[in-house]
Amino acid sequence: MSKLTDIKDDFAVNSHTEIQGLDDAISGHLAFTEHARAIPNRLLEPKGWIPSKLYSNFIQSKTLYRKHDAAHDAKIALWLAKAKEQAKQFYIAHQAMPEFTGISKAELSEIAKLSIDENILQELPEILAFKGIILIYLPALEGTKADGATFLLSDKLPVIVHSIRYPRMDNFWFTLLHELAHLCLHFNNLDEPIVDDMEDEQHVLKDIEIQADRLAKTSFVSKVEWRTATVKNTSKGDDIYTFAQQMQVHPSIIAGLVRASRSRYDLFSDIVNKVNPRTLLKLL
Template sequence: MSSAIRNQYDPDYVSLPGETLLEVLEEKNMSQAELAERTGRPRKTINEIINGKTAITPDTALQLERVLGIPAQFWSQREQHYQDFLARQRESDRLEKQSEWVTQFPFKEMAKLGWVEFTKDKIPQCLSLLNFFAVASPEQWVKHWENRKVAYRKSVAFESDSAATIAWLRKGEIEAEKIACQPYSATKFRKALDEIRTLTVQPQKVFLPRIVSFSAEAGVAVVFVPELPKTRVCGVTRWLTPTKPLIQMSFRYKSNDHFWFTFFHEAKHVLQENKDEIFLEGSADYDPDSPMEQDANQFSKNHLIPESNLNRFLANRRRFTKVAIEQFAAEINIAPGIVVGRLQRDFGLPQDQCNGLKERVEQP
């Protein structure tokens, strides 16, 4: 093969394959007419290949191999590389017209977290986001994500940024793909929840991985994904497949009472097995009277602090002292911060009291 061929066959080179063919003909002192005669192709076809109006087909590549002594694979790859370049060029032109799509995402923050590769140029940003979301175009992103049905649980005091929330959800999918889960079993998951409850008294470095492993054995993927700006999401439950539910948490509230309440709330949504819904704690559309949300709230409260134990504690205590709370928590083997949070929410303990019993839970 000539040096001209070797130099031109470069993955970054996007000239017409016909230009390479013309160089070869000139090296061999062969006219287009002679090549047409030797290959059995019309002169017009050879001329159109040289001028980029006709592609080199596999049959033509084989004929060029016999006549010119250059492997058919070279010609086919040369043509394929050129066609790939044209396709990417068309895509780039299209994305340039749709570059505003990128501006709705917190791209800089996503890059800092390592979700996408940082760049300041809009088209590379667009390509990076499409790869992240695993969609072919901004239009398909809209169809796949924005039209999905979502059931929300969140304070009406906030409004979440939908694009950032969708990015957060997508990251959860990506992380869940890395977790090898057994097929979902409600019976096994209920048993796993009993084991997980005992972890509330353990340090974060112990309970986080064990939550993941215990849940995976029961068929539930649990992932922890940092909150993006303006998302204000704590947790979400959804089914990735009919046999693989996902619980995703953000550590938005950095105290263990919120963390554990949210986890068991989302766990109940898994047990409800409403596989067509996405239960997302992150929207102003939260309906506190929703039966499924009330059910999940009550499940979380009672699983963490059994009602019978709580009633005995409330009956015997006129004041919620730090010592009393610590003793009660030790009796039922639960983190005292969880008791504090429950008393503050439901039984009048002032929000500024006993917070020293709570522990911080943060993204590792």
């Protein structure tokens, strides 16, 4: 049996790790129904999300993610289910995708440098497919606090889903590198999906999130370069652009790092808001 046929068969019925016996199937269906009923139709209908068609892609909400409330968890569950549906479609359309064998810290730095080209966002899914990684752009439902997520499709194919929660390039690239950092550092932790809210006050308390944050940051600017960088204390936009050119990354990323390091999110708003990734990806 070919790899593609094997994957298609796996898609036709839920994998053995998701449904194990009739009791589990019934409890899974009841849980999904409860989630779906918690979400107003006004949020689902404009997106064309049909809960009954997402059931086979349902990922139960037992994730490495701090619980909020039933309505929020329901939205996360449906978002992940939709992402899984799109990931399957992407895989079937990319039969030549290689098996994922890992991604190195050096490769993360190379990907960070792609940020210079603002038009690269549309090409990133194809670029990452060559590494055996599926990248899905999927805005989350209204009121959902999720920047991105990482999970395995059919127990072996890594999927990154990017919500493009904020219309800023610094947030786009930090979220992407954070999720890639999970693949680099925590691939063996992906028995359950990892859903990330970058503004969660408990986000930094988790070891895997601390590690992913650090690797994402050093993928843009190394520890040595950042330690000696005078741009950290600047108030001049020209300094941001100059340092970004030296680091070969998008200027909004440097502006974002400076804002975060100083907890001054009023700084350089013109730079971080200059380019809207949602517009570039035609997701408005």
